[in-house]
Amino acid sequence: MRPGFDLAGKRLLVVGLARTGIATSLFAAGYGATVAATDEKPEAELAETAARLRAAGVTLALGAHDPALFLDADLIVVSPGVPARLPALEQARARGIPVWSEIELAWRFLRGKLIAITGSNGKTTTTSLVAHILQTASIPTQVGGNIGTPLLSLVEASMDTTVTVAEISSFQLETIEKFRPEIGVLLNLTPDHLDRHASFEEYAAAKMRMFENQLERDAAILNADDPEITKRMPAKPHIFWFSRQKRVATGAFVRDSQIFFRHEGMETLVARREEISMRGEHNLENVLAACAAAYLAGATPDAIAAGVKSFRGVEHRLEFVAEINGVQFYNDSKATNVDATLKALEAFSGRLIVILGGKDKGSPYTPLIEPLRQRARVALLIGAAAAKIASQLGDSVPIEYARTMEHAVELAVERAHPGDTVLLAPACSSFDQFENYEHRGRVFKELVLSRAAQAQQTHPAAGAAGAVVPKN
DSSP states (O other): OOOOOOOTTOEEEEEOOSHHHHHHHHHHHHTTOEEEEEESSOGGGSHHHHHHHHHTTOEEEESSOOHHHHHTOSEEEEOTTSOTTOHHHHHHHHTTOOEEEHHHHHHHHOOSEEEEEEOSSOHHHHHHHHHHHHHHTTOOEEEEETTSSOGGGGTTTOOTTOEEEEEOOHHHHTTOSSOOOSEEEEOOOOOOOTTTSSSHHHHHHHHHGGGTTOOTTSEEEEETTOHHHHTTOOSSSEEEEEESSSOOSSEEEEETTEEEEEETTEEEEEEEGGGOOSOSHHHHHHHHHHHHHHHHTTOOHHHHHHHHHHOOOOTTSSEEEEEETTEEEEEOTTOOSHHHHHHHHHTOOSOEEEEEESBOOSOOSGGGHHHHHHHEEEEEEESTTHHHHHHHHTTSSOEEEEESHHHHHHHHHHHOOTTOEEEEOOSSBSTTTSSSHHHHHHHHHHHHHHHHHHHHHHOOSOSTTSEEOOOO
16 A cells, blocks of 8 residues: 555645646645645746646745745645755755655555656656557556656546556656655666766666665566666565566566566567667667566566557657658657767667757766767757867767757758768757757757758659658
8 A cells, every 4th residue: 555645734835837846736736735836937937837826726936936935835846857955945854844756746646556667768768668568458557757747647547457657757766755666667877967966876876766665576677788777786676687688587688589578487478679660779678678567567478569569669769750862860859868879879870960969968978989980970069068069079070060950950961961861869958949858859850841841842753862751
């Protein structure tokens, strides 16, 4: 049984009014809490949200955080974008006021089983694939968390038979208390968000909190090929591994291009490698993790195989956009850190024109030097991190400052030769020029598709000179 939480009559403060903060405010007000919400943005930027929340009885403090509000609360729920070490939060903790993330509150109300998936890269793809497999298996499934729908928004629809599949970030895990998924998945650990976490060790510790409350009957699914994970194994849960390099004692692995799940000495064929439609070895790892999670959640081998075969990937993750005059354009806007960009580069064997840049996250770009030297014709740099990227890449690859996405696409079209691939894989967050990575990806796609339409008009007959776009 989960501990639950009685919101009735509680003074609850919500910090941050993006999607998660709005959902938290409305949920808590609906359960009888006296809700106040605060955001540093002025009311002019939150007019629609403010009207909606006031109509639900929520008191708002906008334009700045009032420390007195924090000290007057029985419980504080922080949105993922709010730093956990905000001084007002530290003062509240010192007074003994609990500070939770939204997933902590939601977990206490959700019914059914929870599969929680975290890692530096691959979370959204793996979360979406697990849900797709479970739906293929006719298991009641809902998807949420950091993937776009707050977990609290899924509470009312959850049942004892429901499996909730949730993407979970380090920001969300920083402020849990008793949060405990029945199945927890850690895909990989590489430096990320070092603009917020003080060190890689702190970041890794936040990720490992996924497993700190698990019991022996719970499952932890871990990457056996990642040394940063294997040296941080959780103590309590039943550990299942996944590996694309070796057979594991318990978990998912590849042998002779087939994916097996091994448990209690029995090996079960669950999928075939050639039926994976997504590019890249990193996506093979995502599939292995998803197969393990789905199997443990009750999906049959046939359903797993069918789900893997029919899954077409996720928007903004190595997403084919169009082919223009023999040049293919791929959108990997979700490559928001260096390791994700490395994996994207490794997914292509031909010559690349790579678009890099955005808001710097504190990690070095030097790991990109050799892959770019081997694969890239030119690197087009955009955004605030452009100068830092250029200084660290040196002369490993020709560099051009594009500044904006529009100019980057224009230069890419000019520089590319037939057979090349233009790859948006920024290695940075998007917040210097865009609302989020989805916004960045959509802008890239719109610019490319506009070029494709022009090429189609210029060369209406198909062929090497024409344009090819994916069918919906």
